[in-house]
Amino acid sequence: MKEINELVRKDFLLELRQRYAINGILLYVVSTIFVVQLCIGRVIDENTWIALFWIILLFAAFNAVSKSFVQESASRRLYYYMLAPAVSVVLSKMIYNSILMLILGLLSLIVFIVFMGFPEFNLALFLPAFTLGCIGISGALTMVSAIASRSGNNAALMAILGFPVVVPLLLLLVNASRLSLKVMVPVSDIVKSISGLFLIDVVVIVLAVILFPYLWRD
Amino acid sequence: MIKGLWWKLTGLGLILYSIVAGQMIEVPELPVIHETIRNLFYHVCMWFAMFTMFGTSLVYSIKYLTGNKPKNDIMASESVYNGIFFGILGLITGMIWAKFTWGDFWTNDPQLNGAAVSMMAYLAYAVLRSSIDEKAMRARVSAVYNIFAFMLLVIFLGVLPRLADSSLHPGKGGNSSTMQGLDLTMRLVFYPAVIGWIIVAFWVLQIRARKRRLLQNVN
Amino acid sequence: MVGEDKYLVVAMVMGIIFIGLGIYLYLIDRKISRIEQRQDEIAGLNKK
Numbered sequence: 001m002k003e004i005n006e007l008v009r010k011d012f013l014l015e016l017r018q019r020y021a022i023n024g025i026l027l028y029v030v031s032t033i034f035v036v037q038l039c040i041g042r043v044i045d046e047n048t049w050i051a052l053f054w055i056i057l058l059f060a061a062f063n064a065v066s067k068s069f070v071q072e073s074a075s076r077r078l079y080y081y082m083l084a085p086a087v088s089v090v091l092s093k094m095i096y097n098s099i100l101m102l103i104l105g106l107l108s109l110i111v112f113i114v115f116m117g118f119p120e121f122n123l124a125l126f127l128p129a130f131t132l133g134c135i136g137i138s139g140a141l142t143m144v145s146a147i148a149s150r151s152g153n154n155a156a157l158m159a160i161l162g163f164p165v166v167v168p169l170l171l172l173l174v175n176a177s178r179l180s181l182k183v184m185v186p187v188s189d190i191v192k193s194i195s196g197l198f199l200i201d202v203v204v205i206v207l208a209v210i211l212f213p214y215l216w217r218d
Numbered sequence: 219m220i221k222g223l224w225w226k227l228t229g230l231g232l233i234l235y236s237i238v239a240g241q242m243i244e245v246p247e248l249p250v251i252h253e254t255i256r257n258l259f260y261h262v263c264m265w266f267a268m269f270t271m272f273g274t275s276l277v278y279s280i281k282y283l284t285g286n287k288p289k290n291d292i293m294a295s296e297s298v299y300n301g302i303f304f305g306i307l308g309l310i311t312g313m314i315w316a317k318f319t320w321g322d323f324w325t326n327d328p329q330l331n332g333a334a335v336s337m338m339a340y341l342a343y344a345v346l347r348s349s350i351d352e353k354a355m356r357a358r359v360s361a362v363y364n365i366f367a368f369m370l371l372v373i374f375l376g377v378l379p380r381l382a383d384s385s386l387h388p389g390k391g392g393n394s395s396t397m398q399g400l401d402l403t404m405r406l407v408f409y410p411a412v413i414g415w416i417i418v419a420f421w422v423l424q425i426r427a428r429k430r431r432l433l434q435n436v437n
Numbered sequence: 438m439v440g441e442d443k444y445l446v447v448a449m450v451m452g453i454i455f456i457g458l459g460i461y462l463y464l465i466d467r468k469i470s471r472i473e474q475r476q477d478e479i480a481g482l483n484k485k
Contacts, residue, residue, distance in 0.1 A: 143366070150359045151349040161346060164339035165366060168373050196377075203369060211362045214283050220466050230459040237455055241448035421462060428469050435476055 232414025271301030332374030
């Protein structure tokens with residue numbers, strides 16, 4: 001528990017010093033949304049809003065998470081290896097990436113609302129789905145980046161391996177967002193889509209905790 | 219001369235029986251599908267064979283991670299390649315079937331999209347394997363990814379189509395199941411066909427793995 | 438039923454193609470068995 005805390009704190013300190021992820025990715029999100037606004041104008045229908053929002057957030061996540069294991073050099077990996085058990089390394093990375101992803105998601109949501117307006121979402125469904133989605137995407141991509149960092153050309157591999165892994169989450173997220181547009185959503189539907197997302201998150205995290213030690217040792 | 223000749227010939231015999239009987243039997247008259255229902259004996263068997271192959275590779279991947287034996291890595295990777303082969307056959311037979319019943323080679327159906335994405339996951343497995351040079355590392359990393367890929371396969375073909383609102387595939391998303399409409403004569407052809415294809419899939423897997431082992435010994 | 442023989446023709450053609458594939462598999466299996474035997478013999482000789 002203590003190691004996890006320390007590792008998360010260290011990642012945040014690094015991020016605060018460099019401000020690489022936050023600034024770069026926010027710039028990316030803003031410019032993408034701006035280009036979209038130039039192309040199709042401010043008023044777009046809800047389905048397009050949902051699709052654009054999740055696609056832009058997905059690519060932002062790829063950029064933010066893909067560096068999480070790549071930036072660690074071999075010697076630093078050895079250092080961690082001696083310092084902390086593998087499980088706490090992967091959990092700390094997942095926690096850090098989830099928090100980063102939530103911050104990025106909220107910021108891009110604000111940018112999106114400014115440039116594109118906000119559809120009438122049912123917040124009781126949209127916000128939990130958004131949170132679970134951010135956690136799931138960052139968890140899955142953390143694991144994928146750990147896999148990709150073990151091979152030579154990891155930028156290309158990250159995209160190839162990551163795409164199939166995030167598609168089920170993305171599908172569920174788009175479905176949940178669409179559902180939250182309806183005026184009267186039955187409670188059973190809300191529970192169904194939230195529990196689907198929750199299930200995938202749990203599976204991803206459990207698999208990562210079980211499998212990461214095999215990736216970590218040399 | 220050949221080891222286990224009896225089960226290999228049984229597999230071939232079952233498939234041959236299903237091919238001949240699948241064309242000769244009387245099929246129930248159904249709307250839209252009509253006579254193309256006979257494709258059931260070929261198309262569905264491909265997916266069953268693919269599922270078995272990917273399941274086998276999952277078992278061998280877990281075995282590899284617990285024991286680190288190179289032989290298990292050979293089995294895991296070869297059964298993934300074999301499963302990809304059967305998956306592509308399943309996609310092709312399905313696309314031909316879709317053209318004649320739904321009017322298009324590709325429709326926006328959760329089952330179809332799921333199959334496509336999970337095939338992509340397994341193709342990514344092949345790319346991952348080719349991008350790592352060191353043998354032990356390649357085996358370990360690809361075994362880990364393989365377990366993820368199987369989870370995706372289960373989610374895509376087992377969970378998401380059932381959650382979806384509408385699906386053209388029978389048995390999913392509130393559509394009536396053909397399994398209930400399958401009469402006795404069709405069952406008598408369908409089950410042997412599935413068993414036969416699975417047996418032949420294992421035979422092909424065995425040949426591939428033995429070939430890999432021979433090549434390794436030569437090197 | 439109309440075109441009853443057409444089904445027979447289709448079944449024959451598919452059956453013949455499949456028998457060809459089966460023979461191909463059988464031949465490969467035999468070849469590999471032979472090479473495996475030879476490799477085992479060589480390994481046995483090397484041990485001596």
